[in-house]
Amino acid sequence: MEESMNLLAQIKREFGLGEVDLRTYSPLTLAFVGDCIYDLIIRTVVVERHNASPNRLHKEKSRLAKAQTQALMGEAIQGFLTPQEQAVYRRGRNAKSYTTAKNATIGDYRKATGLEALYGYLYLDGRMDRLMELLKLSLQELDIHL
Template sequence: MDNKGLTDSNMDLNNDGMQDELKENLCESGKIADLAGVIRDTFGLKKIDMRTYSPLALAFIGDSVYEIIIRSLVTEQSNRPANTLNKAKVRYVNAASQAFIIDSIMDKLSEEEEAVYHRGRNAKSYTSAKNQSVIDYRKATGLEALCGYLYLAGRLDRVLELVQYGVKLLDEKKK
């Protein structure tokens, strides 16, 4: 990023309501369908061709998308101390669990989604798995790349659908 800060943009801070283009990104139910699009519009960013993102850039944003979903689930289950919430989160946010989830949802993926997953899984990363197998780490990176791709494509609904299905199966396995 150049010398611009996160708040340097074309947004009008005195706008009383949401801008029209932001409203278009809201579902009828009021849920945000395209959070990445809302962020781009708010900060005056141009949409980048999805094919130009490296798989590790997709995994970078996808890691956060996956984590915010899991953190939201854990937090909404009950109001607990942060340390307890973190322990509950780790059950789902680790390479072994993410590898299980991607293995469980592979038959639910479209050809395009599967290709994105494989690009992420096969990407050469310069970080190593910490206390996890290399295979699980690569599968987790592939899942994160898929989450990032779908998020940036305005398909947060699809990310939620896949993660919900995978988490359900993981919970059944760990009972």
């Protein structure tokens, strides 16, 4: 089967989007995109591995998408991040958000935002291989099985 075009490249081509300096994006903008790409990856894995009811699929996805789990995942990969990736994570973690997760501490919410900012940055930088590497690593470090 022929390898399909990178999703980001296809979106840019289809909608006539140009290159943007990622340093101009706020960390909360990166987290906005990172939340979505993380959710898409987790949903894809859950659906591909489990032929189950939508309710069961949602529960499995939600277990991994909550702020507490994402905070643990962010902590688990700190020793594997490059200095640039650490800086993006820190910017996301330290960003002043006006919202919080309903069932999370402020600390967990901020760490989760840092992780999402990092994932958004890697996605928008076209570095899906690195994003996947870090996501798999965080699951392994926490012994989370999908």
